[in-house]
Amino acid sequence: MIRSLLAWLDDRTGYAGFLHEALYERVPGGARWRYVWGSTLVFTFSVQMITGFFLWTAYSPSANTAWESVYYIENEMTFGSVVRGLHHFTAQLMIVLMAVHLVQVIIDGAYKAPREMNFWLGLVLMQIVLGLSLTGYLLPWDQKGYYATQVSTKIMGNAPLIGQQAQELIQGGPKYGHHTLTRFFALHAGLLPFSLIAFLGLHLYVFRRHGLTVKDPNHAPETTFWPEQVLKDGVACLAVLLLVLGLAVWKGAELSAPANPSENYAAARPEWYFLFLFRFLKFEFVEHFGLAFGSIYVPGALMGVVAAMPLLGRWAVGHKFNVAFTWTLTICIGGLTLMAFYEDGRDEDHQAAILEAHRDAERIKELASGPNRIPVSGAVTLLREDPFTQGPRLFAKHCKGCHRYDGHDGRGRLIYAGTPDGGQVRAAATAADLGQFGSPAWMKSVVVDYSNHFSALKNAGWFKNADGQDVLDPDESEMADWSGDAESLGSEENAQNVAELVAFLVAQAAHNTRDGKAVKHDTAAVDRGRTLAVEGDWAGAINGTSCADCHATIGESFTEIGDDDADGYPNLSGYGSAAWLKSFLSNPAAGQHYGEKNQMPAYAKRMTSSEMDLLVRWLTGDYVETKVEPYAAQRMPPVAR
């Protein structure tokens, strides 16, 4: 019954012959592992088609939905990270397999007559695959893809004659925007895979027409594709699958912060398999010939040589030349790639930039998964309005000239100064390190170790060149004297008092932890500390002194004091709180703050009020809770450039 049905089907379609042709290709010399590469490529492409289709069902190409939809796929949809991971890593493996396949074809001389056409078809396929990886890199619309692809399209714009028009056409305009995504997506999911299928069909057809390139027909008795070679191919594909599945599950495809045209992305690098080209462009001698030379003509010429190999191979020494050329190119590409990795690994700024990129990527996940989800304007506004993200950047922009934050510039970079001999040394801070600002450690240090706490001021030019002028001197002031009374303030009997005063000061500053978590205060200790601050009830020699003797408004929540009412002592009402900090940053030279002794610039007109809010909220821990690792200062020796 089934047999006659199959016979009928075969009579109407001829499927049996087709199947027979597909399965019983002759394999002279026996099935071998060396023949598996082409099959693994077909397999990886199939994986891309399948995973790509399913990703398509959830992807939305526009500037304010692309990242968001990929975020949703990656972090919230069932198996989203697996499917995206498979697609991501298979794409990379495809490049590797393609390179292996190409090198093998050249070494085995499989490009020679009558297989020239198939070699060229293979090269076309290679361009299509590279096009797929280039277009695919942009689609998540994250910082990494956005800035790396910008470089690619700018290189494209430098192509002779129609470069600029081609660039605008593929970008959908002079700048990146919605239409860049719709066009890249149409290429990535439409034209390119369609062309790939067409050319792959031709490639396989011509391959079957000429058969395998067998170097050693007597290796083993001749066999057929099915089942012996199929088994080997299957095992190879299984290995490929396990590899990408492992990467997808344990490593996962990266999704950096949403693309932000106004936010520098210093960690910009192309995908690793293009790093050699990136490194090549950095050679000064390459740049002497112009950008088009290094990025278009040289790669084009190399590609041209590869394409000409079937013709070159006709000469007596042609094949040897081709093989030597291939090995040289492979070694150069490998060498340049390693060089790029090595240099980036030692580049302190680049490492800091990578850490920051990871920090942003982790942070945006926390924000996007929050109760308010992602606003219609896109996830990029979440980061723009997040103190935890913007505070360090503002600090690095405005404050790092004098201050430090945990020893770095707020963004994890150490600060260097040039030496006369052209070297670099760590630059000394000329104002306090604000990493602990408002914390118990900070408050305690101000109270019991004032001179040391502000000793960085002594590095400043204004201090060194003071020439007897009345400047802020951490060693010579009433506060320094009071705090410096170690015998009394540091005595056993005052330990409890100091702890309570610190508890009060910390409660008054009311910072969250640096994770954004609210801090619980011991009310009894705070109340007792307030009494100490306002009335003074110390043991020993400092008994009878109180903070309020000088800082009259201490103990109240922050209250502005006009210049006319200022008494020359800093206003410590609500010291360290957001309100105090904002007033202080706006104008540190106000009478209620440092007055005439002030050396710090006023920031009211140096930053917008929203920037000021972000900075203040960051310094006081006022942001959505976070589990993101803090910036860590890089501890590598600086690399001279």
Added chain:
Amino acid sequence: MSDELPHADETPGSEPLEETPESAAAEQASPALGSEEPQPESAEDVDVSPGEPDESSEPVEAADEPAEEADEEDAEVDADSPEESEEDEESSEEDVARRAFVTQVLAGSIGAVVGLVPVLSGLIFFLDPLIRGGGASGDATAGGSVQKDAEGFIKLPVARSLLPSDGTPQQVTVEDDLVDAWNKFPNVPIGSVWLLRSESDEVTAFSTICPHLGCAVEYRGARSDFYCPCHLSAFKLDGSKDNPIPPRDMDSLAVKPGMGEEIWVQYKSFRGGISEKVEV
């Protein structure tokens, strides 16, 4: 196809080919495959010409005339000629050829029209960014919540006298309304500029976009210069290039004169990678 190939090699004619599908159908499918499978042919023999027999086996009419099948046009002529000769044996060869030619031209032109219209419409549609100029994405003109004048100068949130006067550059974010195709995003950061104040109070503005390949140029305090972390372009503080990597100096931006404390900058983008400064 490999079961047919040997036949094609032995006898290029069409008769054995016609039999092949029938015989395959007559026998059971799988034994047929199995029995023909071990063909001790060398690869070279297989290579000869497997394309033709496959085509010719389908159109039975054409296969009856074993004359020329390789060329499609010839095949068309041949397909017509037997009909002609049946209807009117007196027709001259020329007449046949002329009618065939007209048919070919007609078929070809209609084919071209039905094919080209959708392709050309699509292509023209795809050229939209070039045809409409910068319409697809770009900055809005004056108006909105941003302080912007008719010439495109945008007020920056910084005061002249507050810029460092020791030559240290300061980076300032530029905000503007951004139009991207169907969207208008009011008052968003569109880029940033480096501002430098000279001792004579002159303010210079540079785009932070590297003229090389568009990464962001950073200030390197330890060396008092600008550099780009992507491809290591370096510039002096006056914007002039300091190594051969960038194709030109940093792109200076016009600062509106006579605005006192306020700083208004004409924010523009320029093409990367070329020695001339050409606005995008």
